[in-house]
Amino acid sequence: MSFRLNPFKVMRAVGIVAIVVYGVVLVTGYKKSKVTTTESVTKDMKIRNKDFYKSKDYKNNLTLPNQVVENNNEAVAKELEQTKPAETVDLQKDSDTSKQQTDSKVADKNKKKEEQVKLEMQKQAQQKLAEQKQQEKSKIAAKQAELKKQQQLEAARKEQAAAQARAEAARQQAREEENKKAREEAAKRARENAKKHQGSKKYIQVASVTTEASARGIAKKLGGNFYYKKTTVNGKTAYVVMSNMTDNPNTLKAMENQAKRAGSGYMIRSVGK
Structure with missing residues (x-):
C-alpha cells in the first residue's frame, strides 16, 4: 500500500x-x-x-x-x-x-x-x-501460464482420447479376430461334420476333344456347372469337358439332364471319385 x-x-x-x-x-x-x-x-x-x-x-x-x-x-x-x-x-x-x-x-x-x-x-x-x-x-x-495450462490439458485430453480410440480399435480388432476365428472354427467343424455325413463325390465327363476351342464351346453351351481342363492321354494333349463334383444325387441328376438337353452325340457317364 x-x-x-x-x-x-x-x-x-x-x-x-x-x-x-x-x-x-x-x-x-x-x-x-x-x-x-x-x-x-x-x-x-x-x-x-x-x-x-x-x-x-x-x-x-x-x-x-x-x-x-x-x-x-x-x-x-x-x-x-x-x-x-x-x-x-x-x-x-x-x-x-x-x-x-x-x-x-x-x-x-x-x-x-x-x-x-x-x-x-x-x-x-x-x-x-x-x-x-x-x-x-x-x-x-498469468495469462500465458493459463493458456499453456489449457493447451497442456487439451493435449492431455487429445492424447487420452487417442489412447482410448486406440484401445477401442484394439479391442474391436481383437473381437473381430475372435469372431473370425470362431467363424473359421465353426466352418471347420461344419466341414468336418459334413465330411462325416456325406458320401463319395461324383462328376459327369461329357467329352474329350483335341482342341481347346472345341472344349470351350462345349462348356459354354452346357452352362455354368461345366468346365474343361487340359490333360494328356497316351502322350497326346486332350481337353476334357466335365461337371463340378458333388455328393448330392439331386444335383448330379440335374447336371445329367442339362447335358442331355444340350444335344446328342455327347458321351455321358458318371464317374465316382
Missing part, C-alpha cells in the same frame, strides 16, 4: 511552521537586542551592589572629610562628562532586518520543501508506473 502526500496539507503545515518560526525569531531577536542595549547602558553606569554598605569604599567614605568627598564627586562627574553616550539601538530596524532574514529563510525552506514534495510526488508517480508495469507483466505471465 503506497502513501500519497496531500500538497495542500503539506503547504498548510509549512505555513504554520513558518509562522511559528517567524514568531520565535522575533522573540529571540527582541531578547538579544534588549540584552545588547542593557549591556551597552550598564557599561557606562556604575551600579551599586545590594551589599554596598559592607564594602570598604563605603566605610572609608564615612570617615573621609567633606573635601575628599567633594573631590571624589567632581572626579566622577568629569568621568561621566567624558564618557561617550551609549549608542542607541533601533529595535524597529533590527526587527525589520530579522523579519526579512526570517522571511528569506522561510521562503528558502518552503521552496526546498516544495521541491522535496515535487520530487516525492515524482518518485511516487514513477513507483506507481513501475508497479502498474509489474502488474501488467504479472497479468500477461
Whole structure:
C-alpha cells in the first residue's frame, strides 16, 4: 500500500511552521537586542551592589572629610562628562532586518520543501508506473501460464482420447479376430461334420476333344456347372469337358439332364471319385 502526500496539507503545515518560526525569531531577536542595549547602558553606569554598605569604599567614605568627598564627586562627574553616550539601538530596524532574514529563510525552506514534495510526488508517480508495469507483466505471465495450462490439458485430453480410440480399435480388432476365428472354427467343424455325413463325390465327363476351342464351346453351351481342363492321354494333349463334383444325387441328376438337353452325340457317364 503506497502513501500519497496531500500538497495542500503539506503547504498548510509549512505555513504554520513558518509562522511559528517567524514568531520565535522575533522573540529571540527582541531578547538579544534588549540584552545588547542593557549591556551597552550598564557599561557606562556604575551600579551599586545590594551589599554596598559592607564594602570598604563605603566605610572609608564615612570617615573621609567633606573635601575628599567633594573631590571624589567632581572626579566622577568629569568621568561621566567624558564618557561617550551609549549608542542607541533601533529595535524597529533590527526587527525589520530579522523579519526579512526570517522571511528569506522561510521562503528558502518552503521552496526546498516544495521541491522535496515535487520530487516525492515524482518518485511516487514513477513507483506507481513501475508497479502498474509489474502488474501488467504479472497479468500477461498469468495469462500465458493459463493458456499453456489449457493447451497442456487439451493435449492431455487429445492424447487420452487417442489412447482410448486406440484401445477401442484394439479391442474391436481383437473381437473381430475372435469372431473370425470362431467363424473359421465353426466352418471347420461344419466341414468336418459334413465330411462325416456325406458320401463319395461324383462328376459327369461329357467329352474329350483335341482342341481347346472345341472344349470351350462345349462348356459354354452346357452352362455354368461345366468346365474343361487340359490333360494328356497316351502322350497326346486332350481337353476334357466335365461337371463340378458333388455328393448330392439331386444335383448330379440335374447336371445329367442339362447335358442331355444340350444335344446328342455327347458321351455321358458318371464317374465316382
